[in-house]
Amino acid sequence: MDALTNIYSRISTRDFSNTPVAEEDIRAIMHAGMAAPVGRGLYDTLHITLITKKELLDEISKAEDYSGARPNAPLYGAPVLILVSSKLGEKPAIEYSNVGCVMQTMALAATAKGLGNIYLWGCIYRLKSHPNIVKKFELPEGFVPISALGVGYSKTPLETTHKPRHVISTNSIR
Numbered sequence: 001m002d003a004l005t006n007i008y009s010r011i012s013t014r015d016f017s018n019t020p021v022a023e024e025d026i027r028a029i030m031h032a033g034m035a036a037p038v039g040r041g042l043y044d045t046l047h048i049t050l051i052t053k054k055e056l057l058d059e060i061s062k063a064e065d066y067s068g069a070r071p072n073a074p075l076y077g078a079p080v081l082i083l084v085s086s087k088l089g090e091k092p093a094i095e096y097s098n099v100g101c102v103m104q105t106m107a108l109a110a111t112a113k114g115l116g117n118i119y120l121w122g123c124i125y126r127l128k129s130h131p132n133i134v135k136k137f138e139l140p141e142g143f144v145p146i147s148a149l150g151v152g153y154s155k156t157p158l159e160t161t162h163k164p165r166h167v168i169s170t171n172s173i174r
């Protein structure tokens, strides 16, 4: 798959099967995250945590009431969660861009591996109210969980796409 086809084919998966994901694929996705651009090259302000422990995934899922959300929210049955945490500066902003870059790079790597993936922010944000769960992530001192990539095999076959599925308005100054 060439780079643009990879970019166009990425799609949020919300119907994961419980088929196990190969450890080498997970590691490849995590390593891809390390290739992301990060402001001022401050890679040590970021931390990546692999979570496959079913009890912890269930705890995250049940931390809040998601009954009014999409079916199987918030993790949609993803058997693998790759959590991206950051240290927050005094004026947090760039940290969220950094995490977004790592997340997208991992999402593209997962897509290239034929794995479903989804950017999860909402349920990770809500863990602010659940320090007992955050403690179980064993993060280094000062790191805050910001987003997680759900990864696994999609029950719906993934398609190869050759153009964007969304539109963002543009203008040109020539």
Ligand SMILES: Cc1cc2nc3c(=O)[nH]c(=O)nc-3n(C[C@H](O)[C@H](O)[C@H](O)COP(=O)(O)O)c2cc1C
Residues within 6 Å of the ligand: 010, 011, 012, 013, 118, 119, 120, 121, 122, 123, 165
């Ligand atoms: C910063 C960010 C946060 C997101 N948070 C969630 C989330 O918490 N739950 C969810 O189901 N999807 C979440 N998404 C996925 C978006 O809803 C999805 O990317 C968007 O609707 C476009 O669809 P596509 O990914 O299939 O192209 C998030 C995406 C981004 C970039």
